[in-house]
């Protein structure tokens with residue numbers, strides 16, 4: 402049995418889009434190809450956004466990281482990955498309520514977005530954690546930028562939904578550079594930045610910790626892949642001797 406466009410049941414998709422504030426006008430009962438395409442595009446866009454802050458979500462961010470790794474491995478540039486986590490966020494919820502917690506999450510998202518360049522991507526990774534990827538960003542600029550982000554959040558007075566009070570929060574930031582010329586993996590990059598974030602929390606929070614050396618921390622598989630790729634004669638080189 403073949404399915405016709407007229408049989409498609411789009412009510413659910415349309416209702417979801419309407420609830421999410423996305424208006425996809427449809428002229429008649431049977432959608433045209435353009436109308437169908439608009440619904441598909443809007444659903445794709447929605448699946449990559451965090452509903453609370455409007456930032457790209459984890460799924461979208463992982464895609465951006467993969468793109469950036471690919472670009473920096475070809476261009477020989479380093480990109481910086483930052484992981485940010487609001488300090489003692491549980492106590493914001495506990496003291497002021499969940500709605501106040503949500504207001505804080507939105508306010509921090511706005512501040513981070515305001516501080517970065519248009520080419521950078523700020524995402525909410527889940528809970529009170531954000532990720533930022535900064536293409537073409539080297540060690541000098543990276544530390545300064547992360548420190549600027551930390552200060553901007555700490556200085557911000559966040560208005561609470563009761564309209565009467567405001568509060569301040571701080572963030573801990575961990576960072577790692579993508580290795581230039583090496584095709585690394587998203588998982589390994591995230592793990593390196595996460596290790597720095599863990600260290601920033603351990604050392605007392607409200608601080609920035611960025612891995613010092615951009616290239617040296619490359620996994621054994623990555624070294625293997627790099628040398629297989631760079632050795633056109635197929636000679637076997639022991640990566641341990643080469644790096």
Ligand SMILES: Nc1nc2c(ncn2[C@@H]2O[C@H](COP(=O)(O)OP(=O)(O)OP(=O)(O)O)[C@@H](O)[C@H]2O)c(=O)[nH]1
Pocket residue numbers: 453486487488489490491492494498499500501502503506527528529602606
């Ligand atoms: N309001 C609100 N709270 C959230 C949301 N997502 C996660 N949380 C809360 O975020 C809190 C995270 O707490 P923890 O993981 O203990 O971390 P923390 O209190 O920030 O402590 P440190 O990270 O160690 O400084 C939990 O209380 C979650 O319920 C959300 O979308 N809205």
